[in-house]
Amino acid sequence: MQSITASNYFIHFGQNGYNKLNSFLKEKNYSKIFILVDSNTNEFCLSSFLPVLETENPVEIIEIEAGEETKNIDTCVELWNILIELEGDRKSLIINIGGGVISDIGGFVASTFKRGIDFINIPTTLLAMVDASIGGKNGIDLGNLKNQIGTITNPQMIVVDSNYLSTLPKNEMRSGLAEMLKHGLIFDYQYWNEFKNLEQKNFQDFDQLIHRSVEIKNEIVSQDLTENGIRKALNFGHTIGHAIESYFLVNENKKTLLHGEAIAAGMIIEAFISNKLNLISSEELAEIHYIISDLFEKININVEDIKPIMDLLIHDKKNEYGKVQFALLKNIGHFAINQSAENSLIEEAFHYYLL
C-alpha cells in the first residue's frame, strides 16, 4: 500500500514499512534503540516485530503496565530514569509499539528527554493506527484530567501493520471504528458509504479503509498542527461524547464505556444538532443514526442522566458567551467548526437519542 507523506515524515504500511524502517535505522545509526511496549504488546506484538527488525545498534526493551492509569508523570519519571541507567543519549531512538497510551507517553518521554530525542510509532490498536499515532500530539494525564500535559512533536516515521489487530479484543476494535466513521462523516462521503456494508468486507478491504482513514487524519492535522482551525473538525461527536464518557466514569451505577462507544453516541446526538441548525438534511440524519446504531449498541442512558451529563458539558465547554461550542457536520463529508447550540437544543438532541 502506498506510503503517505506527513508534515516532515512518512507513514508506511505493512512489510514495506519494515523495509523502510530498517534502512532508516541503518542510515541514522542511532547510539541505542529503546523499544517501549506495554504488558499486552510485549506478549502479543513484540514476537512478530523483533524478527523483522534489522539493526546492528544495541536494542533495549522497556515494558510498562498496560492501561490508561499508567499514562502519568510517575511513569515518565521511571522511564526517564531507565533511559539514563541504560545510557540513553541524544542520539538514541525510542520505538513505541502499542496503542494510544504507548504512543502518547512514549512520544512525550522522547520529546522531553535531553530536550528531545527521535521516536517512531508502530501502532498496534485500530484507534492508534487511524488516530492516536498520527498528528504529533502526545502527553499524559494529570490526576483525573486527561491529556493535560504534553507536547506537539512529530515522530520520525509511523509503520502501520494491520496484522497486529489479530490479537486485539473486539471491543477495542470498535473504539477505532468510531474514529473511522467520524473521518468519513467530516471529510469524505464516499468513504462513509463504505461502512454501509461493513460485514461484507474482507481483510484487504479493511486495510484499504485503514489507509484512507490515516490519509484523512493526516491531511487534516498537516494543515493545522496546533488546532487553531480545521483540526477542530476532528472533535465531531467528541463534545457530547467526552461528557458522556466522563459521566459514565464517575457514576458507580454505569459500566465504564470505551471511548468509541461514547463517541458513537456523541456523533448521533451532534448529527441531530447539525440537522436542527440546518447543516444536514433529515435524510442524512436518519442515515447516520441508522448506520451508527447498526454498528454500536445503544448506550445505557435514560432521562434522569441527561441533566447531570449536560452539567458536565456546560461546566467543561462553556465559552465566553455561555454557549457550548461544537464541530458539526455540514452535509455528510464536510464539517462546520465553531458552532454553538442553545442548551435547550442540546437537551432535545439527547431526547432524540433516547427515543
Ligand SMILES: NC(=O)c1ccc[n+]([C@@H]2O[C@H](COP(=O)([O-])OP(=O)(O)OC[C@H]3O[C@@H](n4cnc5c(N)ncnc54)[C@H](O)[C@@H]3O)[C@@H](O)[C@H]2O)c1
Ligand atoms: N495523541 C493523540 O492524538 C490521541 C488521539 C486519540 C487518542 N489518544 C489517546 O490514546 C489512548 C487510547 O488508545 P488505545 O485505545 O489504543 O488504548 P491502549 O493503548 O490502552 O490500548 C488498548 C488496550 O489494548 C491492548 N493492546 C494494544 N495492542 C494490542 C494488540 N495488538 N493485541 C492485544 N492487545 C493489545 C493494550 O495493552 C490495552 O490494554 C488514550 O490515552 C487517548 O487519550 C491520543
Ligand SMILES: [Zn+2]
Ligand atoms: Zn476520539
